[in-house]
Every structure is written in C-alpha cells, then in structure tokens.
Amino acid sequence: MNNVENEVFIFKPFDEHQIKEEVRFVLYDVVNKCFSRMESIHPLGELKVLRKEFESHMQYKFKYQTKDNGRWRDRTKYKYLPLERETEDGLKYIYYHVNCSPYLIVVFQALNEKPNYNYIGTLADFPVSKLYIKDDYGIKPTRATYYLGQNKSFDIATKVNKLIEEVRIHNNLNKKDVICAGSSKGGYAAIYHSFLGSFGYCIAGGPQVFLGEYLGKNLSNQSSVLTPIFKYLTGSLEEKDKQWANQIIPDLLERKVHEINYNSPTIFIHVGKDEPHYKEHVLPFYNMVKEKGITNVYLELGDYESHKELAKHYPVYLRKSISKIINQKLVGD
Structure with missing residues (x-):
C-alpha cells in the first residue's frame, strides 16, 4: 500500500x-x-x-x-484502467488514493451473479480516498459471502477489517474518519464492518440485517441464489442455523456497546417505505440500536415499494450523505 x-x-x-x-x-x-x-x-x-x-x-x-x-x-x-489488486490474504479490491484525504470511503458490493464493484462513478468527483472491496470468495452462482466467512468462521470479515485498517493507517486517518457504504448486501456489510472496526460512519441502502430470515427464507429451494449463500455461511441447511445468522449483527452490537469508551458509528439508512426490507430489516434494526442507547442514526424513507428501485435512489442518497459528512453538517445539527 x-x-x-x-x-x-x-x-x-x-x-x-x-x-x-x-x-x-x-x-x-x-x-x-x-x-x-x-x-x-x-x-x-x-x-x-x-x-x-x-x-x-x-x-x-x-x-x-x-x-x-x-x-x-x-x-x-x-x-x-485495470486497477483491481489482491492482498496476500486473497481479497480483491480497487483503491483510489487522494493525498491528504480527510476521509476514507469503503464501499461494499451488492448481490450479483457477476460480482463487480459498485458506485465507482457515483463517487468519482469526491476528493476523498476510496476503497472498493469485492465479494467473490464463496460458491456459485453468486460467490457471495456477505464479507463474513465460511462455516461460521468470520475469516473473511477479519481479512476485510485488516485491509481497511491498512489503508486507513496509510492515509494517516483516525477510525472516526472511515465511512462504510453499500446497498442491499453491501448495506449489510457497511453496518457490520462499521461496528466491527469502530469506524465513524455507515451509509447503508436497503440492508438485509437479519440474514437468517433473508437467506434462509426457503431452504428447500435448491434453485434459489440465496440458499447456497446460507449454506456457505452456516455449513448446513438446517432451520436451527437461521437464528445464528439472524444474530450476527445483534450479537456484534451487544459486544460493542459494552466496550470501554466505545463510540458508535453515525448511521445513515435509506430504504423504500413500502418495500419489504423496511419492515423486515430496517425498522427492527432502527428500534434495536435505539434501545441500546445509540442515537446517532438517521433514517430516510423513499416513496417506492420494490427493492429493485434502490439502485435508482441509493446513489443520490449516498452522494447527499457523504456531502453532509465532508461538510460536517449532519442531520439534526
């Protein structure tokens, strides 16, 4: 680096x-x-x-x-330009360096059968260092791991955190200057890694917070692209593993809020008010963090009902939120 x-x-x-x-x-x-x-x-x-x-x-x-x-x-x-690189641990990434950058933006990928980097063009004109991390370390058809790990191991999560820390230190930044971002699967990863790394900000779009409910909704459907991801993460296709997958983020939050001098990331979430991700994932998560005393959470509800429309609305929200952060004008200030 x-x-x-x-x-x-x-x-x-x-x-x-x-x-x-x-x-x-x-x-x-x-x-x-x-x-x-x-x-x-x-x-x-x-x-x-x-x-x-x-x-x-x-x-x-x-x-x-x-x-x-x-x-x-x-x-x-x-x-x-062929900018993709690979760490010694096998993580693929693209890094855009800006001298004296005030922040580091880390972007995680959404779910796709052809894993690729998201929002490079969306963020191109921000004078900030950017790290885009690929997720194609699992099994077909999507190769998705949700940036966690196989068989409940969290080995990929450890590697991702290591890479972010390496780039952060290279930029001479504090943890509070790291912004994690992503939509859908990437939104989940942005939430998870912002808490795991004790970073400053998270900008998530339509995240699937409770993976057991989302990935394990129909374990008998072998043709679903979600079933192989569930099996990769849990090691089986058993109903009992849904609870484990659901608890990944809640358990992480529970550990973090009890750490001495822990500061929660400021969380920005966008989701369609009439799409299933709001009631099934975002609203329960919003209530959960509030119950744990985390108040720096800002929720924007879009006027749409399909998760597919997130691709239209999230880039606008991402740019708006990053501008607020860079200008230090957070909602409610």
Whole structure:
C-alpha cells in the first residue's frame, strides 16, 4: 500500500489484442471530461505509465487506434484502467488514493451473479480516498459471502477489517474518519464492518440485517441464489442455523456497546417505505440500536415499494450523505 503511487501500468496492444502494427494509445479523463493522453506505440511495443502521472481520481478509460488510409480509427472499445489488486490474504479490491484525504470511503458490493464493484462513478468527483472491496470468495452462482466467512468462521470479515485498517493507517486517518457504504448486501456489510472496526460512519441502502430470515427464507429451494449463500455461511441447511445468522449483527452490537469508551458509528439508512426490507430489516434494526442507547442514526424513507428501485435512489442518497459528512453538517445539527 505504501508503494501504490509508484505503481506502473503497462499497455501492450499486441499481447492484449494481437495488434501487430503501430498503435495510438488514447486516454480519456472521465472526471474532467477531456482527452488526457494520445501517444503512439511502436509495432509489438508497449507503453509504461506511472500511477503518479495520472490525477489522483484515477477515473480513466483507454482505447487503441490504428491507421486506416492515413487516419487513426478505433481498433478497440474503451475500457477502464485495470486497477483491481489482491492482498496476500486473497481479497480483491480497487483503491483510489487522494493525498491528504480527510476521509476514507469503503464501499461494499451488492448481490450479483457477476460480482463487480459498485458506485465507482457515483463517487468519482469526491476528493476523498476510496476503497472498493469485492465479494467473490464463496460458491456459485453468486460467490457471495456477505464479507463474513465460511462455516461460521468470520475469516473473511477479519481479512476485510485488516485491509481497511491498512489503508486507513496509510492515509494517516483516525477510525472516526472511515465511512462504510453499500446497498442491499453491501448495506449489510457497511453496518457490520462499521461496528466491527469502530469506524465513524455507515451509509447503508436497503440492508438485509437479519440474514437468517433473508437467506434462509426457503431452504428447500435448491434453485434459489440465496440458499447456497446460507449454506456457505452456516455449513448446513438446517432451520436451527437461521437464528445464528439472524444474530450476527445483534450479537456484534451487544459486544460493542459494552466496550470501554466505545463510540458508535453515525448511521445513515435509506430504504423504500413500502418495500419489504423496511419492515423486515430496517425498522427492527432502527428500534434495536435505539434501545441500546445509540442515537446517532438517521433514517430516510423513499416513496417506492420494490427493492429493485434502490439502485435508482441509493446513489443520490449516498452522494447527499457523504456531502453532509465532508461538510460536517449532519442531520439534526
């Protein structure tokens, strides 16, 4: 992590696309909406670019062009810079570094059969370091682990916390300066890891707080994408394991509130007021934290009834909440 600024990106048109002739490398700055670099690469050659030659937002995409009748024409489609890295523990992540960043935003993925990073574009213009952590360490079809671990082990949770701490320390930040964020499965992870790491903020959208009820709602349905996740986490498909899965976050909160000098994260939650996640997960969680004396919880209810609509509303809420945090203007101040 300390050497991230000295990282080298190597572009090899022949190795990547079997292009044998001269190539023009075209680099587009997504944030500033301009072409950042156009440079010729000799036949079978390569181009090396140091990470520090890019602006810190690292939101770039590139393509290759070759000449056709004396004019440069696109040979490939745009693709984003290959920023994914992997820790020694096997965690995959993308990290965008900003010098003297006042905060670190950690973003967790939603559930998808093709795990990928969420909200990179949504947060691109915030001058803050960002850490996006992938979740594809489980079994098919989703490979989801909810950033916890196999067979009740929490080994992945430990690795995730280790990575966040490494980046936090690299940024010379306090724990209160870490913002955990995500929607749906990512919302669960944002809540869990904000408490586990004793971090400053959590911005969750439509989280599934009680995993036993959500993942184990129909254990006999082998075609459900949720059943394999439940089995991965608990080690079985038995009804008795639902309670264990339901208690993961409540048990964590119970441990944390009894720690000496513990400060709860400030929690922002968005959910549709008429969608099932509100009554089944968010409202019971909201009442639970209030009963434990945690008052820095802010709830926004959207005017919609389908969990799918979260993808439309959460990015707006995420940007709004981060702006409030950065400007130190929390709701109710």
